[in-house]
Amino acid sequence: MLIDFSKILQFECQLDRENPIVVGVSGGADSMCLVDVLAQEKFPIIVAHFDHQLRSESSSEAEIVYRYAQERGIQYILGSEDVKTRAEMQRESLEEAARNARYQFLFQCAEDSGAQAVMVGHTADDQVESVLMHLLRGSGLDGLSGMAYCWLPNAWHAEIPLMRPLLSTWRRETLAYCEQRSIPTVSDPTNQDLSYFRNRLRLELIPYLETFNPALRKLIWQSAEVLRGDRDLIARLVDDAWRQVLVKQDAGYVAIDIDLSRDFSLGLQRRLMRRAIAQLRPSLRDISFDDVERGVEQIREMKPFAKIDIAAGLKLVLEPGFLWVAEWDSDLPTDMWPQVSSELSELEIGDTIALQSGWLLAAEKTEKTAVRFEPEGLDEDTNQAWLDLGCIKPPLLVRARREGDRFQPLGMQGQSQKLSDFMINQKIPRRARDRWPLVCSGRQIIWVAGYRPAESVQITPQTGQVLKLSLRRKNAEKQ
């Protein structure tokens, strides 16, 4: 055991011998073994014992730990909380409340003492139990790969790691260690209480599973070890993909680029959906398989829909180019699109006006020779339009749409159509239509900014001077 242990301290924990380590010590063989090995190896440790006030014996257990520390001149800190009351107040289960209170205490100690790490005595047996617990509750790779030797950032602290260097040591080895070195230990009688899920798993399920395969514990431990490597590989892959597809993010919403996401494999799409949901609901337990599948279906099949409610008060919104995951009642932003800031602005030729969110709209006179456009009169870059200035009466007006607006787009044969039909056909997102910038000459719409110019102002062999309209964003920032 000790060979493995020191390898783990070296490779996985990378500890120094300068800064203290806060060791959570219940008094059981696991944590007593942990603290004793660390003391032998001359690490500067602080023994932190937490009294959950759940059992009458708990203060005498604290006493055993205290005496062990005092005899060896190790710093000792006692924490205490009425966990039962906490559970009621915070609506946590008793197990959750105990766990949360204990870890908050440990990380508070670590912060107060400038510690390099918090350590706890979870063993290989705890690892196996944890994997099986996750399996029974439904879990992906993260749960099935169990606990890590070093966890940072963790659920309690962004900078102080939680370390579990005994994860490759079996419980019986810690018992044998304590016995051999005559280290006093306490045994928690609630560990035998079968009304706890975890105890039933340890005392009943695992022995039963061992009738199928006596090597079960070791095999599950090895699986977790290997899966953890896979988990890290995937985490890096997902990080990269996430950076590629993330378009916008705020407290109330996340938007991903749906066109990019569509090219990814199903596995990666699922991971990205899960990540999007996790951004708004960091507690992963809330993310159901079905919610993820519903999101992925949107990425894959692109069925048009307005809004889908998913669990945990979130909604999915699909728009051309984006898939939003958002708080059910949050207003989604419009600042990735050009939107007019007032009902009506004048745009002099040679001038630029500001729209919302850094978008700029410019009009300039130019020579016909400078015109780069397709035979049909359409520029490839739809954020630029080239019009026959002779057909236009300055100043130009820039405005939002109005009841009854009609538009005759260039290159689409036929009569003028309702502007709203044009917007729907062009897939301008519904939310953006009301304030979409329209450039007008008098009452006539000559350019739906970023889309088509009007047929009536197209450049012909007879065109003399050319009007160039262009739409751009102030900073070439990622939207």
Place this chain on the structure above:
Amino acid sequence: MLIDFSKILQFECQLDRENPIVVGVSGGADSMCLVDVLAQEKFPIIVAHFDHQLRSESSSEAEIVYRYAQERGIQYILGSEDVKTRAEMQRESLEEAARNARYQFLFQCAEDSGAQAVMVGHTADDQVESVLMHLLRGSGLDGLSGMAYCWLPNAWHAEIPLMRPLLSTWRRETLAYCEQRSIPTVSDPTNQDLSYFRNRLRLELIPYLETFNPALRKLIWQSAEVLRGDRDLIARLVDDAWRQVLVKQDAGYVAIDIDLSRDFSLGLQRRLMRRAIAQLRPSLRDISFDDVERGVEQIREMKPFAKIDIAAGLKLVLEPGFLWVAEWDSDLPTDMWPQVSSELSELEIGDTIALQSGWLLAAEKTEKTAVRFEPEGLDEDTNQAWLDLGCIKPPLLVRARREGDRFQPLGMQGQSQKLSDFMINQKIPRRARDRWPLVCSGRQIIWVAGYRPAESVQITPQTGQVLKLSLRRKNAEKQ
């Protein structure tokens, strides 16, 4: 169910309606349901029934399947083998023998009929059982992610996929389907025999696990579904990394670039080790956790060693730059290094001689002005050496080392040293030393090819003509 089913046929199987599908039909509700849905959907199918000759009822079961096919005008093929005898002959377990005989028959039918796929009726229940079976036997991501809807290349064929479109349909749904449509089914009495591992798992273990969580089947099915996506992500990642690190491969060995591999994460190193072993032992079940760990330790810690035996008749060999996984008794190649092909060759100035495996050694006279070398007289490219031709007596001799050889390397102050010490210091691999090319002028070694020239022939301000020696490979192929 049928909605899911046709989605799977569309997205996962991508079948056409031109080429036949060979459907393995035992006569149980699962396969009868499968074949009936496919017939309804107008896929061209061939019903293939295999009689394992293990039970007396088996021929009457074949009769039920035959009658079903005949009534509907579906092509029917009957296969048969004495599986018990096969198991004894091939030293397979009865389950293995039955499985192998059955799939060989199905893929033979598929090949004979030019089929686009072989399909079998595994259900969501089979998926859950398969995952649990892998868990109990010890498994990584591949086992825990269960069976795929479409498997290609598979264990039986490189080009015809094995498809399991019912993997998201529960067994009770297939039973209900058959009952509703009055489709006759047979039930195999050995499915109740608890002496089979799989039956005990289905009849005892799963119901017991459901006392911990009634939703267990669904949750495990969902886990497998998600893990399969992760498995595919990792497979692609490992493929990329494998292409990077693979240096040499043959029937008897695989060599990976250890310096590149060292930069990878532990998870990826494990995957690469497993891949290296799998190249020689394609049956993954043989690859133990410990063997993989031993290999990874070599990558990470670079403890010098000659050879380590790992399981399944394989050895690990560590050499500068390479980690070999090889058959225990195989000779490793030396063709990535320059090796002399005869004891002694003459090398005229202006000539090139061939060494082994496409390596070439050239000598040419050159002007001092063309010399590109560091002040110390050492070229950065150690495959080139620039020497003072005035100190050299042509013709040059190229030979292997001899007992008693000494060498005084350029730029390493001091006396000459034993050539063998120089080779050890320079980490020339042991296997390559005996035939490493040495360029000599008379009895003196003036260049250990690819390493340092001799001090005595170094270029000085007094040097007139320069001798350039160079070592290169005929084709710039990857070694």
